[in-house]
Amino acid sequence: xxxxxxxxxxxxxxxxxxxxxxxxxxxxxxxxxxxxxxxxxxxxxxxxxxxxxxxxxxxxxxxxxxxxxxxxxxxxxxxxxxxxxxxxxxxxxxxxxxxxxxxxxxxxxxxxxxxxxxxxxxxxxx
Amino acid sequence: xxxxxxxxxxxxxxxxxxxxxxxxxxxxxxxxxxxxxxxxxxxxxxxxxxxxxxxxxxxxxxxxxxxxxxxxxxxxxxxxxxxxxxxxxxxxxxxxxxxxxxxxxxxxxxxxxxxxxxxxxxxxxxxxxxxxxxxxxxxxxxxxxxxxxxxxxxxxxxxxxxxxxxxxxxxxxxxxxxxxxxxxxxxxxxxxxxxxxxxxxxxx
Numbered sequence: 001x002x003x004x005x006x007x008x009x010x011x012x013x014x015x016x017x018x019x020x021x022x023x024x025x026x027x028x029x030x031x032x033x034x035x036x037x038x039x040x041x042x043x044x045x046x047x048x049x050x051x052x053x054x055x056x057x058x059x060x061x062x063x064x065x066x067x068x069x070x071x072x073x074x075x076x077x078x079x080x081x082x083x084x085x086x087x088x089x090x091x092x093x094x095x096x097x098x099x100x101x102x103x104x105x106x107x108x109x110x111x112x113x114x115x116x117x118x119x120x121x122x123x124x125x126x
Numbered sequence: 127x128x129x130x131x132x133x134x135x136x137x138x139x140x141x142x143x144x145x146x147x148x149x150x151x152x153x154x155x156x157x158x159x160x161x162x163x164x165x166x167x168x169x170x171x172x173x174x175x176x177x178x179x180x181x182x183x184x185x186x187x188x189x190x191x192x193x194x195x196x197x198x199x200x201x202x203x204x205x206x207x208x209x210x211x212x213x214x215x216x217x218x219x220x221x222x223x224x225x226x227x228x229x230x231x232x233x234x235x236x237x238x239x240x241x242x243x244x245x246x247x248x249x250x251x252x253x254x255x256x257x258x259x260x261x262x263x264x265x266x267x268x269x270x271x272x273x274x275x276x277x278x279x280x281x282x283x284x285x286x287x288x289x290x291x292x293x294x295x296x297x298x299x300x301x302x303x304x305x306x307x308x309x310x311x312x313x314x315x316x317x318x319x320x321x322x323x324x325x326x327x328x329x330x
Contacts, residue, residue: 004156007180052149066145073146
């Protein structure tokens, strides 16, 4: 692996770069580089330069413009790229959320469980 | 084919509407910058040089406004930034190394710390010299010669991408003034220095 490929891999945790979204999508879908390239309809070598692009802005219509620019530049399937980036960005946002600290905190989920039947108050028995 | 002219690349980074500009900039500069750093620092671990050139490039693509294209060519700026990052990496390594040495090994050593990282690093003086030379070469020598001590320090900070008034204020001797006056004084010195550099480069 050459220097620029190593750098592109290292940036998988930096949300400034497209590498972060692609990495999360690929990991979630269980795709290696070859399979990722097939989905994008490009050669695997293109993935390095693709990872080094700035992350598309998440708001519309900038998102569409950014994805189109990248897809046109590298001859990719724009729809596939948009899907990967949206999915990857969603995972990044989810991972960036702080974990809820207590049951009172918003977002805290508890598993449903059977409650023991309520005990009758003392003195109610005949 | 994409245009890789240095100034055009910087303009694309600044405009911020082309996500491929970041990739183009890294692809155009990473290898030459690393090669330059390795060539100038043959005694160092090559991984340090690679990391320094990466850090310099990543800083540029994330904050392209820090590079002032009217003062320096982009590759000169990157060389300066990479030299500075290399120094910082070496200092960090040195500190880490120092912390890992058990106290008794320093005390019992016949060298008494001389070669155990307490105050000696054979690469550091060379590297400091190299960073200083890279800084010097970025601007015509005649310009440096014509600057006062304060102006020299201000120019060094500008070349290293510094923008914060609070960093320039003590150098300019105005740290005790109210913030607005500090900003005005610092701006005055920076403008004067930039004018000198511009005139010096026009004469080249």
